[in-house]
Amino acid sequence: GQRWLTPPRSAIAMSLLLRPESLSEAGAGALAVVGALAVAEALENRGVRAWVKWPNDVILPEGKVAGVLVETEWLGEHLEHAILGIGINVRPRSAPRENLDFPATCVEQSVGGRVDRIDLLLAVLGRLEAWLGQLGSRDLMRAWEARLAYLGQHVTVFGPGVEMTGRLAGVTPKGQLRLALPSGETLTVGAGGLSLRPIDTSGKWATLSTAAPEGRGKASGRTRR
Incomplete structure (x- = not known):
């Protein structure tokens, strides 16, 4: 598999264990979308315009700022649990510079100043909570396509x-x-x-x-x- 290296206190790297009571395979497929949207909206609330690059990245004009991964465990057609992993480059040293097929950037480079990682984390969690209750909804689809990078290109x-x-x-x-x-x-x-x-x-x-x-x-x- 791939390896991700994050210098201490330079980024947000979290994994959330989700145990939804009822979630179809289609709904589980949208969990990465929910994670990416939550990050994009949390950044927008800080004046940073962000887009979602299919399938699971959040990008700024300068490059990739965050990534989302989802792992699921099924028992037949029942979802036992899902692990939603989110990584956000906050400080400049968190953004890798070499061996990339897509450029990387960080939040502080975009805002031009210091960013409190805990405040940003809480903002992301707040948007996650809002969107997790709307899996499969038209509102979720509209919000996603409104931020879909390269749409029409x-x-x-x-x-x-x-x-x-x-x-x-x-x-x-x-x-x-x-x-x-x-x-x-x-x-x-x-x-x-x-x-x-x-x-x-x-x-x-x-x-x-x-x-x-x-x-x-x-x-x-x-x-x-």
């Missing part, structure tokens, strides 16, 4: 043995990506083991612009060899 979705390029058309309630292909077909892509990058990386890393980059009018899909 051409992106590359890649992972082990696969690479697809198309226009990011939105997301599904299960947390899947909707990728519009040049054939007119819209492909639904699950999050397992996949990452996303914008095709045009000449500007800032986070934008809500729906204008396709010039010269990128066609999308394609191919398998890596």
